[in-house]
Amino acid sequence: MSLVRLYDTTLRDGTQAEDISFLVEDKIRIAHKLDECGIHYIEGGWPGSNPKDVTFFKDIKKEKLHQAKIAAFGSTRRAKITPDKDQNLRTLVASEADAVTIFGKSWDFQVHEALRIPLEENLELIFDSIEYLKARMPEVFYDAEHFFDGYKSNPEYALKTLKAAEQGGAACIILCDTNGGTMPYEIAAIIEKVKATVSVPLGIHTHNDGECAVANSIVAVNSGIVQVQGTINGFGERCGNANLCSIIPALRLKMGAECVSDAQMRQLRELSRYVYELANLAPNKHQPYVGNSAFAHKGGVHVSAIQRHPETYEHMRPELVGNTTRVLVSDLSGRANILAKATEFNINLDSKDPVTLEILEDIKAMENRGYQFEGAEASFELLMKRALGTHRKFFQVVGFRVIDEKRHEDDQPLSEATIMVKVGGKVEHTAADGTGPVNALDNALRKALEKFYPKLKDVKLHDYKVRVLPAGQGTASSIRVLIESGDKESRWGTVGVSSNVIEASYQALIDSIEYKLHRDEETAGAKK
Numbered sequence: 001m002s003l004v005r006l007y008d009t010t011l012r013d014g015t016q017a018e019d020i021s022f023l024v025e026d027k028i029r030i031a032h033k034l035d036e037c038g039i040h041y042i043e044g045g046w047p048g049s050n051p052k053d054v055t056f057f058k059d060i061k062k063e064k065l066h067q068a069k070i071a072a073f074g075s076t077r078r079a080k081i082t083p084d085k086d087q088n089l090r091t092l093v094a095s096e097a098d099a100v101t102i103f104g105k106s107w108d109f110q111v112h113e114a115l116r117i118p119l120e121e122n123l124e125l126i127f128d129s130i131e132y133l134k135a136r137m138p139e140v141f142y143d144a145e146h147f148f149d150g151y152k153s154n155p156e157y158a159l160k161t162l163k164a165a166e167q168g169g170a171a172c173i174i175l176c177d178t179n180g181g182t183m184p185y186e187i188a189a190i191i192e193k194v195k196a197t198v199s200v201p202l203g204i205h206t207h208n209d210g211e212c213a214v215a216n217s218i219v220a221v222n223s224g225i226v227q228v229q230g231t232i233n234g235f236g237e238r239c240g241n242a243n244l245c246s247i248i249p250a251l252r253l254k255m256g257a258e259c260v261s262d263a264q265m266r267q268l269r270e271l272s273r274y275v276y277e278l279a280n281l282a283p284n285k286h287q288p289y290v291g292n293s294a295f296a297h298k299g300g301v302h303v304s305a306i307q308r309h310p311e312t313y314e315h316m317r318p319e320l321v322g323n324t325t326r327v328l329v330s331d332l333s334g335r336a337n338i339l340a341k342a343t344e345f346n347i348n349l350d351s352k353d354p355v356t357l358e359i360l361e362d363i364k365a366m367e368n369r370g371y372q373f374e375g376a377e378a379s380f381e382l383l384m385k386r387a388l389g390t391h392r393k394f395f396q397v398v399g400f401r402v403i404d405e406k407r408h409e410d411d412q413p414l415s416e417a418t419i420m421v422k423v424g425g426k427v428e429h430t431a432a433d434g435t436g437p438v439n440a441l442d443n444a445l446r447k448a449l450e451k452f453y454p455k456l457k458d459v460k461l462h463d464y465k466v467r468v469l470p471a472g473q474g475t476a477s478s479i480r481v482l483i484e485s486g487d488k489e490s491r492w493g494t495v496g497v498s499s500n501v502i503e504a505s506y507q508a509l510i511d512s513i514e515y516k517l518h519r520d521e522e523t524a525g526a527k528k
């Protein structure tokens, strides 16, 4: 299969998604990343829409990109004026972008309802807007908005709009599933009709309202389309656009199409996370190909099989997109999960060792009481060490007290914790306050221990999650606390469960500190 051009619209259609907005500086950074990853066209925005997008096109000219071309987006001219009087078209030319993409109406219903002009007049404005831009810009693309719906409503008219774009001089006509409701089985048949009418290269732009955006893009490529438009992580208006993080590996690995290099494809996961970060959104862990869970195996049967051969439960090698295989531990685990984790933690364990079964039974019993080890691998590693007798007790908590006090109706409550710890033969008694009782306890615990273990100063609490678990028959409900901690090197998760939120938090905090002390000791030992 020949070269498929990738056209990214994260910076334009991606920002039409609820909750997504990028500063000009963010757009420039993302453009560089897209360029490094081999994207051929980067649609930077609609300069006729707002000053920020005008600035983007001005600023990006000063940047050095390796290969990507920058495209500016806009609409066909307004009715009743000539192209040279149309402010939107003039702004597109002024953007001095490498390419320009304008959208126009393909659907008779849209011409009647949205533009409220005669059908013939719409054909004229498609034709002369493209003709005007073609004389002034290096490359002009035409987005045939609502093309598939338009074709289903009035095929003759929809095809006439494409003819007008071809006659105007469009370098590529992009068939858009603007409302995202077209089904994959409709795409191929309609593209065949289009190919019989126009000879301009074709592209595809799909939305995900029917959850078919990626599938529709793939079918379109299979039908001979040469440009695929989409966004990183599928960001976009309503339910989003076609997700390039899924389309790129599908093109390369499943369809044998040329688009980005192997090295560029290995950066895909990083690109996905970079864009989430700048959008200030948490990555979708279940995202195909690039998500944390995309190659995470939980069921014991799966884990046992992938260790014998990864292809038993993986459709491709995760490294090809910069991802990795992960093994999760839960009450759905078998011995294979425990052995895989032991290898990951550099712990020697044999499948026939009775401790393996003991650990497995412990996990199942603990998960039944509300523990969850998927987000708390550090607690699981400590559990393994305890079972194997390699766990070292760095300190002993003699006792603690937490007080929450509200001195006046209008005052914020005050939290204070006192704690007594024993390290070796020495006893340390400390107090600390905090923004809440758990924060006060964390502060007091670390204050007491930092004297003996100064590296605990580097530990930060990154996330704290509390979940009330439903009560079982005749039992009170329990509370599960999951904590994410980190230092300069890494992050780790720990868990605690109790009917008392402070006790559950305490367990997770103790595991977090013990994990850090164990890890530092092992690292120091390895360096000797």
Ligand SMILES: CC(=O)SCCNC(=O)CCNC(=O)[C@H](O)C(C)(C)COP(=O)(O)OP(=O)(O)OC[C@H]1O[C@@H](n2cnc3c(N)ncnc32)[C@H](O)[C@@H]1OP(=O)(O)O
Pocket: 013, 016, 046, 048, 049, 050, 075, 076, 077, 078, 079, 103, 104, 105, 114, 115, 145, 178, 237
């Ligand atoms: C399918 C897509 O995603 S298309 C991209 C959609 N993205 C955006 O709309 C984001 C950027 N948009 C904007 O900043 C503003 O909408 C602007 C600046 C473009 C226009 O703002 P306004 O002039 O206030 O118009 P408004 O937003 O109400 O849009 C309706 C106008 O667009 C016109 N219009 C819509 N589609 C087209 C088209 N393909 N060609 C020409 N004009 C069009 C309508 O006829 C209407 O004009 P009228 O009010 O003169 O009848």
Ligand SMILES: CC(=O)C(=O)O
Pocket: 013, 103, 143, 144, 145, 146, 176, 177, 178, 179, 205, 207
């Ligand atoms: C052009 C475009 O964004 C669409 O039709 O969805």
